Amino acid sequence: MTYRPPIDDILFLLREVIGADSILARPEFAHVDPESLEAAVRQAGRVASDIVAPMNAPADRIGATLENGVVRLPPGFVEAYEAFCDGGWPGLALPEEYGGQAMPEIAQAALSEMSNGASLAFSMLPVCGRAAVRVLLAHAEPDTQALWVPKLASGEWSGTIVMTEPHAGSDIGQARTKAVPQADGSYALTGTKIFISFGDHDATPQNAHIVLARIEGAPEGVRGLSLFLVPRVTMEADGTFGPRNAIAASRIEEKMGIHGSPTCEMRLDGATGYLLGEPERGIQNMFTMINTMRLEVALEGVGIAGAALDKAARYASERVQGGSGGAATAIVEHADIRRTLLRMKALTGGARALCYETAALLDRGRSEEAGFLLPICKAVASEIAVEVASLAIQVHGGHGYISEHGVEQLMRDARITPIYEGTNGIQAVDLLLRKIGRDDARTLSLLCERVEGDLEPAAGGEIGDAVAAGLGEWRRVSSLLLERMAADVNQGLSGATPYLRLAGTVLMGWMWLRMAVAAKDDEYGDEIRTVARFYAADIMPEVDTLARRALVPGELLYTLDSERVARV
């Protein structure tokens, strides 16, 4: 169950497409030179293939277990995590003052992609830690930061994000967990939370639970929520551990995949918590890490898609079966398998490039553009992950359906990514309502102009023509949906999901155009140009279908009353 990290593709993107050198030239990255960035990427690849990948299949088979209120991670997990921390990887892109390496987001993107490709279940643990760090750096008091952040940056302690409740998923405003002020300035939190990744585990002795709860007497709804730091183990101000806090896993969920990542129901029974930031600003303060998490989930999609492509490509070159016309050959020679592998390459490469472009925008401080692209990256990369993993199964035939090759695990693991950290439907509404509607389409125009600017050299051949046509459709559909939204918000939003995919399809085409233009005159360059042509021929035509789907009149969706829609 080996994992071969896509080092060549990542380095090509960083060097030739998204302009890593100009990012490293910024003063905040004065301590990083191109060689150390490349070395970090190569070393991250070795960590993924040598340390993370070997535990992935056993962790899936055995899963995490809950025994006497304590979650045990599957065999091999803790050892892999310790090796990961020994290499300093949890703090790769965190500030140096807290023990991090302060590398740019593009380096973290490469690490995340490869670690996710090796094992999504594993990689979710450091993600939770990084998310907690973001929240603490933005909203905690300095002494809290000094106590917690270095331990989180080293991976010695871990973090969790504790939002969802049984009746409060996408609609988090229904959360009922209560926080009662205590005499010492802390709060006593009581309630039940669900779907908490790594809510409890035995890889670290301490856990920073970042919990959304409602202070007694605060208003109902999303505006009444506040954010708290709830330690797994109570601590003195100097970090000395006291007894366990009154927060514990009461169940772990049976689920489709990511069995190595315990999904916990957490009971808080008067647990001691500390307010983070202002009261009743919980949602706004939580948004500090929403961008981080969206990019992380997008890179989970890219990582899984890349791993699925790797397995399928190897199998196709090794598996010998007859062609339609005579002598048996490796199945990579069969037209249908080639078509499938090219589609997998085109989707995976496009999603990867768009995610790294977004990471680069974050590094350049262009947060409006990055914020626009993030819901697209999250939704598109996660959908691509499921499709590419499914295609990888298909390439393997019956051998893909059995567990032996690890490819069915990839599809099961991938299937969470369109759901968590905001379902893709939520991402689509966010894009259309907030990132476009509430911005008067300024960032949209800016990005369309960037795409247009890259069309001017007319160097792209088929992919250039296809992107030009796609861009026209994107603009046309955007205008029409904005008009509809102006008349009736829900009428416009009814096209949100196909609209997001349309935007993503055009933007991935743009990235393939940029890759094709940047590709050198060598064998790798030939491959890039061919896959770009295939993207233009096989995938860009989806834009027309998506445009028509995005413009399906909202009334059609509401012609039937709910009982008929939900009838079976």
Added chain:
Amino acid sequence: MTYRPPIDDILFLLREVIGADSILARPEFAHVDPESLEAAVRQAGRVASDIVAPMNAPADRIGATLENGVVRLPPGFVEAYEAFCDGGWPGLALPEEYGGQAMPEIAQAALSEMSNGASLAFSMLPVCGRAAVRVLLAHAEPDTQALWVPKLASGEWSGTIVMTEPHAGSDIGQARTKAVPQADGSYALTGTKIFISFGDHDATPQNAHIVLARIEGAPEGVRGLSLFLVPRVTMEADGTFGPRNAIAASRIEEKMGIHGSPTCEMRLDGATGYLLGEPERGIQNMFTMINTMRLEVALEGVGIAGAALDKAARYASERVQGGSGGAATAIVEHADIRRTLLRMKALTGGARALCYETAALLDRGRSEEAGFLLPICKAVASEIAVEVASLAIQVHGGHGYISEHGVEQLMRDARITPIYEGTNGIQAVDLLLRKIGRDDARTLSLLCERVEGDLEPAAGGEIGDAVAAGLGEWRRVSSLLLERMAADVNQGLSGATPYLRLAGTVLMGWMWLRMAVAAKDDEYGDEIRTVARFYAADIMPEVDTLARRALVPGELLYTLDSERVARV
């Protein structure tokens, strides 16, 4: 984990769309009247919901086990199977002279769909028995038929289809299992077979293994294979059991889903077998049941899609979360959820109707048309099953990814259907190469004329217009691919997979047109017409994309050499 069988939809199709009455008017169905057909459908629905559905989730969780060379089915399986047999369901469409009820294929289709919707893993056992009966009725000697078929028709004994070997999947000609003639006219078979569904199990005391093997000295390749009946337990001519035959399960596979259905590696170690039909006609004789199996797998897809729709619809009407604009409502009110449910309805209903139409063609003896539609039904319905199950997960959000609601199991179970009984890539090649190319497109023309004939009343509104446009694209792409195939078979076949889906999309549109025209002026009719409009608006546009994908020049697929295609 209840299952609500879609009785209304099935009865509407049978009565109003595919013309069950005219099938029952045929002399071979003189013993069946419309009331008894309807009663059988309703009773089959109760069997699915009351007997089959309850064992599905536990069977998935526990799975089949191999102990001391004997496979044990999970708890509840054997009891459910016995109840299923007590009701006479295994023989519903088998001849009366062997104890069957000789119902038409449309009745079997309804039973299969609902049984599959309740539990795919369960339903695979009777499918294997029916497939074995088809082979035996076509190729066995009368005394063999007399001994075996009544026991298979009652379900007292079961069947298996034993084809695949580790190096011989789609390329079955590489099979190495040897058959050595014995003095008594039997053969001794030796070899290893894989992916044998219900290769061993404890639900029946006897098993008819239908085995492909090569008689010693026969030519290499697919032409040298013969078909054998290999009993699990040796028998006297009068049916008295002797010792176990030398065929046994040596392993059961860990796999993505259908855990209740043991997928066995079978070792034959000089097992006694009996030639079925002529020697070296094994493949041709096996084709006797290929049509049966394709329709069965298509109905697996329809069954799972229907079950997924059922679960999603119920969840959407019960789950209350905020809308974009204010007060919390059932999520079925949200535009994105409605869009999703309508897509699930449009795909499921279209695939169901096309499968029942195909079953009706079989009942009418129109085997050319049915043969044309079968690879389309198999591939399209199986792809739809995976998509609809995935959409059902998405409707459930995080609750869909955990096992509790049973919807993630549907997606895991569904994922086998595009693979087995000929991968969908094989179906696509079969359609284009054999059903169209080798038939000089006669059946294609016939079907296109039928579609055209249904357009003439112009009664369909949007769906009529969309089908008219789609039919034009289908004819255009067919001509172009046939031209390409005439020049270079592989050039044409490189478009086979999108071509099949294009044909299926148009044909499902045709079925929605027929349903819309047949629908009455009542609430159910309004629903049918609305979903037909949605099919026209949301799904028919895919035809254009599929046309462009089908026509991607074959050279583009072969621009890169294999090493580059398979590089990661």
